[in-house]
Amino acid sequence: MAIEPDQLDQSGRELAAMLKRLRRQAGLSGARLAARCHMSQSKISRIEGNKSRPSLLDVEQILRALDATPAVAAEVMALARIAQTEWQDGRALRRKGLDKKQLQLAGLEASSSVFRYFLLSMITGLLATPAYVRASLGDAPADQQAKAAALKLERQRVLFDRSKRFTFLLTEMAVRYPLVPRGELAVQIDHLVSLSRQPNIRIGVLPLGTCLGPGALNTFTVYDEAVATAELDLGAIVFRDNRDVRHLIERFARYEESALFGGEARARLADWAAACRGEL
Template identity: 70%
Template sequence: MAIQPDQLDRSGLELAAMLKHLRKQAGLSGVRLAARCNMSQSKISRIEGNRVRPSLVDVEQILKGLGASSVTAAEVMALARITQTEWQDRRALHRKGLDKKQLELAGIEASTVDFRYFLLSMATGLLAIPEYIKESIADTPPAQQAKAISLKLERQAVLLDRSKSFTFILTEQAVRYPLVSPDAMAMQIDRLASLSRQVNIRMGVLPIGVKFSSTPLSTFTVYDDRLATIETDLGAAVFRDPKDVHSLLGRFGSYEAYAIFGDDARELLSQWAWKFRR
């Protein structure tokens, strides 16, 4: 999954051009190909014009309709997998408006039942107190901040929906990173401990002394088994390809095996909060 942002910009255009080229090479009109694939001609046109992102099933159907060789099909499917990844540049998100991002996340959360969060360096907004949220978006244009904070706090209501389950795994660094004042940090950690008592929330921590991975780490979230995001300081990559999503689910499961949950986790959280209070 080592995909560079510029690859994502090019991949959609390349896939569209490749599918159009293969259709012409096969001597098929858009109408005839659509009939073979059980698609509308307008959908074929939109895919070839890069006006719509085809699903992997769509691409498989088109390749079958074209009678593509196994070598060609493998090449096209590899490119199609990359197009299932979306890069969200942090600067572009700021220009678009952080409030729109919060509404987008709320929509994803509304349709998700099982949430898994691996938090490497900071707590996520669903777990954060207002002071923590405010500081976490300090680089956002001031005009956007108040609305963004309000929307982030509103999104926390999803945690109260008992039909949904949440598993959060935080490294010790994520819990203890001093983003706000010591008193506020103690309150932030207290919130984690309090939330861990909800029946639909599992709160796990990974102390610094625990070696749980030998590969580079990133913050990531998996929504059911259909969507995943990986976050960096430059932006976020969104993965829809089932292979990528299942890869992150496997990674999450391996981290989960080393994490501390329940009373033991709350004891650690209490110790860390007390150090801030001191």
Template identity: 60%
Template sequence: MTFEPEQLGRSKADLAETLRDLRKRAGLSGDRLARRCAMSQSKISKIETGKTTPTLVDVERILRALEASPQLITEVTALARIANTAWQDARALRRKGLEKKQAELADLERTSTEFRFFLLSMITGLLSTPEYARASLDHIPGDHSKAIAKKIARQAVLYDETKRFTFLLTEQAARWPTLPAPAMAVQIDRLASLSHLRNVRIGVLPLAGRMPGCPLNTFTVYDDRIATVEASNGALVFRDARDVSAYLEEFAAYENHARFGDEARELLAEWASAFRR
């Protein structure tokens, strides 16, 4: 399915209106529909007024209860999938201020327990040195000192042992020369150091050897409820369980091929040494 960013803004209202109209055309009250699909009447009301965004499973249950045609089910579930997806435009985020994005990430980290990061081309902020964090924003005009400070402050979450982190870094992500060689060596040393934390697993995916599939994007999965997928001009945020599950499966496939523990640290030491030559 192709997502148009402008669709993502209006789809929730469209979905609510569509489901409400279908119920009325079927001649059912909200209470009767709720009983048919084993939901509460208040949930049906919130869905139809746009206060709650239903999952794909919710929508399918409602459509089956309404005895919708296969074609209608296809059309409405497509709308539901768009409604469960948000587009975060990079230019809009910059206009709001990058420090606000850092605050949003900190809130997401505060409310999540298990984190899975697949890092295709760069090191994420939670693992970066201040120099790397600064360099990662060099291409964006303006003063980003507040955003960088908040990015570094977010790293405190790594020391909360009630939370679990798994980071998978491709060799490209670890070795891409974002900084001068000596500073890159320090950054890679930091990865090795953080890998000793009891609640943090850092896996590396060296270029040598075969890998499953072909990764296209950096992505993060928060618990099993949200997946964020990065693009050069923004990010997609998926909340539907099926979409999140797809990214969990992709992550697991790469995780099975990653090097962890001493094996990962040996590779990191080798890459850091290469920058020190």
């Protein structure tokens, strides 16, 4: 089923309104429904007020408690699945200020412990040198660039929290993408080699020619086993449905099996850095 961005924006409100309407049609108060679902009344209130995003299990419990017909249940569950997906429009983010996005990411990083990054075409900000960070913001409004760059660099402190574990998979295209001049790109690649020696960081590389199986590729990140994001040129999609998150974790594991790590990865990165310096 195709899902339009405006559907993603509206689906949470529609789901909340539909669940509230079904409860009223069943003649149940919020307290009675909460008791049937083994939930708190405040949770039911937050769900119906669209102040809390219910999980698919929450929605299934509510529908059973309401004795919803199979047809109604199927309609509500389809809407709930869409509501578990969020579209973050790049243009809207720029209007609000790129610092808001950086603060949002910092919060997600602070609350997560296990990180999986698949980087298809560029190096992520957590691994970037200052020169690379500034270049990555080159198309941002001029008045936002300095603050966004500072926040991106500040976020890198999370890499040194040994209680957190990071795995980064980078394609050769991502590592060698000429976002910055060749000399600066060589320094960026050296930085990857240095970070790969941290005990809580695994950096894997996927040289050109590595077969990753069928299907389109895109950059994505998985935080613990709870949230995943897929990045597009025009924005990002956030997935909270555990089936979507699990699918991306399984895909990541397949890519991981094909990647070079440790000494092999560092040797390949050193070759690419040397090639950049040889082209100066």
